[in-house]
Amino acid sequence: MYSRLFGAALPFCAELIFDNAHIIGTAPLIMGRLVMKFGGTSVANIERIKNVALHVKREVDAGHDVAVVVSAMSGKTNELVGWAAEASPLHDAREYDAIVASGEQVTSGLLAIALQALGIQARSWQGWQIPIQTSDAHASARITGIDGSEIIKRFKERKEVAVIAGFQGIHEATGRIATLGRGGSDTSAVAIAAAIHADRCDIYTDVDGVYTTDPRVVPKAKRLAKVAFEEMLEMASQGAKVLQVRSVELGMVHNVRIFVRSSFDKPEDINPHANQPPGTLICSEEEIMESQVVTGIAFSKDEAQISVRQIEDKPGVAAAIFGPLSEGNINVDMIVQNVSQDGTTDLTFTVPASDYERAKDIIVKSKAKIGYTRLDTATDVAKVSVIGIGMRSHAGVAAQAFAALAERNVNIRAITTSEIKFSLLIDAAYTELAVRTLHTLYGLDQA
Amino acid sequence: MYSRLFGAALPFCAELIFDNAHIIGTAPLIMGRLVMKFGGTSVANIERIKNVALHVKREVDAGHDVAVVVSAMSGKTNELVGWAAEASPLHDAREYDAIVASGEQVTSGLLAIALQALGIQARSWQGWQIPIQTSDAHASARITGIDGSEIIKRFKERKEVAVIAGFQGIHEATGRIATLGRGGSDTSAVAIAAAIHADRCDIYTDVDGVYTTDPRVVPKAKRLAKVAFEEMLEMASQGAKVLQVRSVELGMVHNVRIFVRSSFDKPEDINPHANQPPGTLICSEEEIMESQVVTGIAFSKDEAQISVRQIEDKPGVAAAIFGPLSEGNINVDMIVQNVSQDGTTDLTFTVPASDYERAKDIIVKSKAKIGYTRLDTATDVAKVSVIGIGMRSHAGVAAQAFAALAERNVNIRAITTSEIKFSLLIDAAYTELAVRTLHTLYGLDQA
Numbered sequence: 001m002y003s004r005l006f007g008a009a010l011p012f013c014a015e016l017i018f019d020n021a022h023i024i025g026t027a028p029l030i031m032g033r034l035v036m037k038f039g040g041t042s043v044a045n046i047e048r049i050k051n052v053a054l055h056v057k058r059e060v061d062a063g064h065d066v067a068v069v070v071s072a073m074s075g076k077t078n079e080l081v082g083w084a085a086e087a088s089p090l091h092d093a094r095e096y097d098a099i100v101a102s103g104e105q106v107t108s109g110l111l112a113i114a115l116q117a118l119g120i121q122a123r124s125w126q127g128w129q130i131p132i133q134t135s136d137a138h139a140s141a142r143i144t145g146i147d148g149s150e151i152i153k154r155f156k157e158r159k160e161v162a163v164i165a166g167f168q169g170i171h172e173a174t175g176r177i178a179t180l181g182r183g184g185s186d187t188s189a190v191a192i193a194a195a196i197h198a199d200r201c202d203i204y205t206d207v208d209g210v211y212t213t214d215p216r217v218v219p220k221a222k223r224l225a226k227v228a229f230e231e232m233l234e235m236a237s238q239g240a241k242v243l244q245v246r247s248v249e250l251g252m253v254h255n256v257r258i259f260v261r262s263s264f265d266k267p268e269d270i271n272p273h274a275n276q277p278p279g280t281l282i283c284s285e286e287e288i289m290e291s292q293v294v295t296g297i298a299f300s301k302d303e304a305q306i307s308v309r310q311i312e313d314k315p316g317v318a319a320a321i322f323g324p325l326s327e328g329n330i331n332v333d334m335i336v337q338n339v340s341q342d343g344t345t346d347l348t349f350t351v352p353a354s355d356y357e358r359a360k361d362i363i364v365k366s367k368a369k370i371g372y373t374r375l376d377t378a379t380d381v382a383k384v385s386v387i388g389i390g391m392r393s394h395a396g397v398a399a400q401a402f403a404a405l406a407e408r409n410v411n412i413r414a415i416t417t418s419e420i421k422f423s424l425l426i427d428a429a430y431t432e433l434a435v436r437t438l439h440t441l442y443g444l445d446q447a
Numbered sequence: 448m449y450s451r452l453f454g455a456a457l458p459f460c461a462e463l464i465f466d467n468a469h470i471i472g473t474a475p476l477i478m479g480r481l482v483m484k485f486g487g488t489s490v491a492n493i494e495r496i497k498n499v500a501l502h503v504k505r506e507v508d509a510g511h512d513v514a515v516v517v518s519a520m521s522g523k524t525n526e527l528v529g530w531a532a533e534a535s536p537l538h539d540a541r542e543y544d545a546i547v548a549s550g551e552q553v554t555s556g557l558l559a560i561a562l563q564a565l566g567i568q569a570r571s572w573q574g575w576q577i578p579i580q581t582s583d584a585h586a587s588a589r590i591t592g593i594d595g596s597e598i599i600k601r602f603k604e605r606k607e608v609a610v611i612a613g614f615q616g617i618h619e620a621t622g623r624i625a626t627l628g629r630g631g632s633d634t635s636a637v638a639i640a641a642a643i644h645a646d647r648c649d650i651y652t653d654v655d656g657v658y659t660t661d662p663r664v665v666p667k668a669k670r671l672a673k674v675a676f677e678e679m680l681e682m683a684s685q686g687a688k689v690l691q692v693r694s695v696e697l698g699m700v701h702n703v704r705i706f707v708r709s710s711f712d713k714p715e716d717i718n719p720h721a722n723q724p725p726g727t728l729i730c731s732e733e734e735i736m737e738s739q740v741v742t743g744i745a746f747s748k749d750e751a752q753i754s755v756r757q758i759e760d761k762p763g764v765a766a767a768i769f770g771p772l773s774e775g776n777i778n779v780d781m782i783v784q785n786v787s788q789d790g791t792t793d794l795t796f797t798v799p800a801s802d803y804e805r806a807k808d809i810i811v812k813s814k815a816k817i818g819y820t821r822l823d824t825a826t827d828v829a830k831v832s833v834i835g836i837g838m839r840s841h842a843g844v845a846a847q848a849f850a851a852l853a854e855r856n857v858n859i860r861a862i863t864t865s866e867i868k869f870s871l872l873i874d875a876a877y878t879e880l881a882v883r884t885l886h887t888l889y890g891l892d893q894a
Binding site: 112117 | 493496497527530531533534535537538539541542543544545546548549550552553555556557558559560561563564570571573575576622623624
């Protein structure tokens with residue numbers, strides 16, 4: 001995950017003009033500019049779309065300029081993807097994109113109609129109409145630039161709501177439709193928020209915010225009022241599936257305040273003038289006055305461990321291992337290498353469970369080149385991560401965890417750390433126990 | 448129907464460069480250029496789309512340059528139209544267009560994939576990508592121009608099949624998607640054939656050609672090998688529902704040979720090198736060596752008759768009647784006015800049965816202005832039309848009909864004639880009898 005997340009450049013930055021000097025803290029927006037994003041379940045049928053229109057109306061009535069970003073009606077993208085696969089299992093990604101982008105096109109038109117029926121000026125925008133420019137990596141394209149000028153002009157001239165098809169853009173050199181990959185509408189929303197200088201990007205989801213950990217595992221988990229971008233990035237990439245990682249990256253780079261909130265709240269129950277509706281604000285560190293040492297605990301059972309034993313400790317060995325894995329398109333997550341003894345060392349890494357067999361194959365085939373004596377692997381492992389920007393200034397945070405887990409007889413297989421996070425690889429059977437223990441340890445349990 | 452059909456200008460003509468000097472008669476195309484159009488039932492599911500791909504492959508293998516025009520999968524457009532109506536019964540036609548155009552977008556991508564799977568170079572084209580320029584009459588736009596240069600370039604450079612989403616284009620001044628109205632894919636196909644200078648435009652339908660009359664009424668009806676554009680225009684507008692009228696108009700103006708053929712024929716059974724596969728060629732009169740006096744009999748039961756009695760025979764009376772009807776968007780079909788007696792005259796016209804009540808209302812409300820004494824109306828009437836370019840040079844064709852129908856005791860309520868057609872308004876109960884009588888009279892029965 002890391003390699004993909006941090007390894008790639010952020011071509012977006014260079015293209016967008018942004019200006020978020022007018023961020024206005026936690027106070028309600030007074031005549032501000034807002035992006036509202038609704039996912040597939042929020043627009044699953046016409047009744048739900050009309051409900052979304054009421055949410056939008058509320059914000060328009062409060063005086064805001066609004067751009068809405070919509071996903072396809074739930075199930076629609078799967079249907080389209082299924083058809084493409086049925087037409088040919090190996091298919092042209094450019095045609096796949098033309099097919100699947102139609103889902104958001106339909107929703108954008110329907111929501112525009114529903115808004116107009118409420119007496120609100122609105123029009124739909126397809127990615128190619130704005131345009132939202134992308135790379136040519138069809139089916140997993142990156143946004144390279146957005147021209148927000150026409151949308152802003154229409155805000156000013158006639159308070160027209162822009163209803164934007166998410167998940168898609170256009171590769172302008174070829175004029176072909178390109179999609180951003182699954183969950184891409186979150187990224188569309190944040191990128192548009194940056195392009196039109198929005199004060200906030202509201203992501204309406206089926207959860208009412210970001211929690212200290214998964215409430216299904218720890219019923220005492222608390223909803224966080226605010227999370228720093230860096231923390232959310234770790235949480236998202238560590239398995240908290242609220243937001244697409246890429247959208248948080250973009251939010252951080254362009255300082256777009258992202259507000260995660262529930263789409264199940266009734267529009268009529270929400271007062272846009274109230275200080276802050278229920279949800280979690282993802283924002284810059286500076287906006288979080290008093291941060292906890294630990295913000296949240298993320299975990300993932302979808303892990304497999306591969307340990308390469310007694311490799312020669314010389315330059316190029318790590319490259320001999322991870323080069324072939326990268327070529328095989330395998331996302332390596334944790335990497336742990338200890339200081340060598342007697343000129344040899346052990347190297348442990350984890351991969352998604354679904355890539356385990358392929359990764360193992362690659363390492364076995366590269367044995368001569370790598371030069372190891374033994375391979376130890378395990379698929380029944382889990383990764384638990386403790387995240388918090390407060391760690392930067394607090395020593396001994398990880399040590400507390402080691403002690404508490406030892407007390408519960410949880411064996412730690414491997415440890416990695418970063419500035420604002422540490423991750424522990426443990427036996428999968430202990431996942432819930434470990435998460436609950438750490439959640440209590442760091443004072444995250446709800447009162 | 449006539450008023451709409453012939454009253455409007457054909458803005459298309461001015462915009463397109465066309466060159467059909469290389470028309471090659473009834474001989475099979477040798478390395479020619481072909482448009483193939485498939486309707487909704489032909490692309491109803493992936494299996495059917497793969498079957499379409501085989502049809503296309505056959506023509507590509509025969510050496511032709513091919514552009515394919517596809518409709519939405521059957522039922523899809525109705526679903527989308529239903530959603531738009533559910534979102535708001537009165538909706539913005541521009542949003543309606545964005546929504547419904549997605550149906551053809553999906554099919555074009557799926558067919559491109561299916562073709563690629565057969566090893567054929569292919570790519571999908573949305574209306575806005577080509578672009579197919581249209582007027583801004585959203586939901587019933589007219590094509591104003593097509594730039595076929597890129598498609599032709601790709602024919603020459605790499606024999607790439609163009610898979611084009613039918614029914615849609617773009618109004619370039621606003622950048623919005625516009626659709627052509629129901630059946631618009633036929634029009635797309637013929638317009639594209641003109642723009643890329645195709646040798647023929649094959650329309651694959653659920654019938655295997657154009658018949659002398661409806662075979663359900665006259666089992667002895669014959670498939671016509673060739674029909675002149677003018678005749679087809681009369682047949683189409685008289686109720687033979689094989690082709691959208693507008694597509695025949697375009698074919699006539701740009702001399703695009705249209706071949707109506709069955710999509711149920713198995714691709715493997717067709718030899719593209721054979722002289723002519725089963726179907727009907729709609730072409731210029733010159734290409735029809737020996738024409739029958741009468742080509743076909745069309746009829747329509749969807750008629751209502753309104754007779755305005757004893758109106759003053761002075762200038763402006765017809766305008767007083769038809770002005771308000773036109774403003775009410777009612778398509779008037781037959782109009783019969785006799786030479787006046789005693790300074791007054793009777794005027795009879797017909798309208799589609801569905802418009803009858805509204806039309807009657809309008810005439811009643813305009814009574815003072817028109818100045819008539821009585822209104823006679825009838826809804827149980829039918830129109831039977833006898834069509835044939837041979838009528839131009841044969842006298843007495845209509846007289847034969849009057850005699851034959853009189854013999855059968857079929858009363859004729861009204862008669863209108865044109866150069867290549869005459870229409871009779873009769874009691875609906877006699878429709879089948881009249882059609883069969885005339886079909887036999889003019890020697891159209893199958894041997």
